[in-house]
Amino acid sequence: MERSWWRRRGNKAALIAQTGLTSAQYYLILNRALDKPQSLLQEPDLVRRLLRLRERRARERHGNETPHLRQAEEPQWRQEQAKEGQDALG
Template sequence: MTDLSDEDLAILDLEDTWSDRFETKAEAIRQTFGWSSSRYYIRLNLLLDNPDAIYSRPVTVGRLRRLRNARAEERGGSSAHSPR
């Protein structure tokens, strides 16, 4: 059992299913949570660093962590979240 909230699980679910139900991810975020994209991505990044998230959804969290690290490398800086 994990300590993830229903909201945390809904964020992870959205990452896997938004393209099946919405035209854009921003629309999916707004309709699902009523949040701005900025707020959503802050929550998502915190969630990706939560050990319970990787335990609960290893494939999804692993994929998102790889994307986050690749984007940080593209920007030319190291991410505080990337392994050293």
């Protein structure tokens, strides 16, 4: 749904309701999916965009300190990905 909801008629909340889920249930499922490495393999651009949005919103809510997104609490695959990126930069 995240890939194409904006192309459909109606607002996102109405589309979520049509699935039979509450907004809270939908976003819980979505956030769990974002934390799975398989999601990144299947939809890399979409997952990266949604992760950036999630992290930006967390920073906006909590300032620069985002306790639930600290390095130690990030999924292991994200930590490895970040380390690989740092290694590539030198």
